[in-house]
Amino acid sequence: MPTPPSIGAIRVLTGSYTPDSGGDGTGVAALLLDPTTGRMKYDDQVKPLPVSGASFLAVHPSLDVVYSTNETETGTVSVVAHDGDGNLSPLGDPVSSGGTNPCHLTVHPGGEWLLTANYGSDAAPGTVAVHRLAADGRLLEPTDLVVHQGSGPVTGRQEGSHAHQVLVDPAGRFVLATDLGADAVITYRLDTRTGTLERAAVNPMRAGSGPRHLVFAPGGDLVFSADELSSTVTCHRYDVTDGTLTALSAVPATVARDVVNQPGGIVASPCGRFVWVTNRGADTIAAFRLAGTTLEPLGEVPAGGTWPRGLTLAAGHLLVANQHSGTLAALRVLDDGTLDQPHPPLTAPSVVCALAL
Template sequence: MPTPASRAAVHVLTGSYTPDTGGEGTGLATLRLDPSTGGLSYDDEVPPLPVSGASFLAAHPTLDVVYSTNETDPGAVSAVSRRHDGVLAPLGSPADSGGTNPCHLTVHPDGNWLLTAHYGSEKAPGSVAVHRLDTDGSLLEPADLVVHDGSGPVIGRQEGSHAHQILVDPAGRFVLATDLGADAVFTYRLDPRAGTLERTAVNRLRAGSGPRHLAFAPDGERVFSADELSSTLTCHRYDAATGTLTAVATVPATTALDVVNQPGGIVASPCGRYVWLTNRGADTVAAFDVSGAIPEPVGETPSGGGRPRGLAYAAGHLLVANQHSGTVVALRVLDDGRLQASGPGVSVSSVVCALVL
């Protein structure tokens, strides 16, 4: 750990908030990572593509198509095609996402469905939606919308539900949706023909924890939650037969005690031994050894900017999207899971996510 990286450049797509969504970014921009040095640079051959409120990105499993949230009220989702030379182009018009402030999306492994999580607003609860995809990856009609319920004890953040992530478990059997407002992870089955969601379980997590994102270990037997409101990391056992979670251990997300901290992105290592998460407030990326029952902190590294949010693994590096400083940096992963500042980063205004292509 890590496995030897190819010296070929790695292409990375970033998403940022645009002026109409409170940011200063252009939407989508393409970068190159040099795995040998950790240096990042703009891909000058691929111009940025304006996409409103591109706060999260997901790739189609078999097509050169990427999907972006348009984190607006009402919300939308966009499909973007990538030509053979990497140039980006809209694939049809943005589609109504069915809810408010979509903040996360994923494509089902069968390539037929786009799943979207809506954070919601003061007036609209969080929800999850399904869109059918055409054979070329373009967005077709909505197939389902499920509104979440629930609340939590944190005033100002948990008066109602706020779906924050939607993902498919490693076996492809269940769809999981974290809800920061309800302190819950909702489990669904997706009907592969109709595209409808059937709720099969509600996993209640610690009150006030505010689960934001999950990351599965490669074995599919454990899943880790970045708990935004309690500034913690929780390890859960995952029952692949029922789609249910059982909390095993919770540890602090950062050693910094003098700041208000909110974990953001979370990634599990390909080998399954380490988990990393961003700390917004401490402005660090924390590394944990999760080979035992209790996650053990092994290091905490400056994120290279302010308010680190998105996190992605690529060729022995972690790519960190620092929202407030508008920078993307690469941190080299060492053999013991710790991180080390690597090559020069790049400026990407209001950047919040990165997708390795």
């Protein structure tokens, strides 16, 4: 007999690489997280949905709809509906993402536009695409596609542009897109009548840093970047009037010196005092305290597996998607910003991201 969800349990969706995208995961799966204890279990009342290459998930701001990248060379986006019981179902067929290897997406706060970052490939540059959304959340026609240009000094990673993340600033005024290959963050204005992007600023990052993901501090005036290729975390001043970034300070993402390390996911606390980052290579989660505009290391804890990629905050816990070991860990956030792991991680083959509903 199926086990009923715990009272107060939080529903969590995970995304994983599937056999057709180089992994052995199921696509999108449903879990339950106990917010008090941090225990996780699969929701045995909800069947996984075989979404190809589900490497990033984003929720619609007002509908019971989730969007998933299908990270393959062909590049598509899937729409997943979920009902009150947590059941998952496809909402229409996958739609072209406007590029190859889509790796990140977000819904504009108004709920009418989906923005997707396509990493690209050796032969294709990174792109950012915009799709119109129907009233029920379905993907409609693409309304814009911008092609990134540029390169960097790191051989094998920066011969061309690689869009890695696209997000909307807290005021909803600008769209920021990181480009790991070009060492830049590009700021756009989104015309919410036509769904077109206008370039507002190009923010150069340190050469060879490879900016992967950004996160805003709650006040919106500071932005933190996980710099994949330099293994650093940088604090930037954000100008809300023109969307420009100014680097203020940078710290190593890990104290480990005997491994090649690549920071991945980055999260800021709702109180604005702490920042956490995943370290792929060191296989840790590093905690930092914000002191003015400088990040002070608070220490690192094991990630609960190898190659921690996705990181998300849910009910006082950081959910860590460990891609290579196929484990999902729930790390409890303590009052001082440090972390502990009260329970063993959950087996989740080729897991790369998690999303709390």
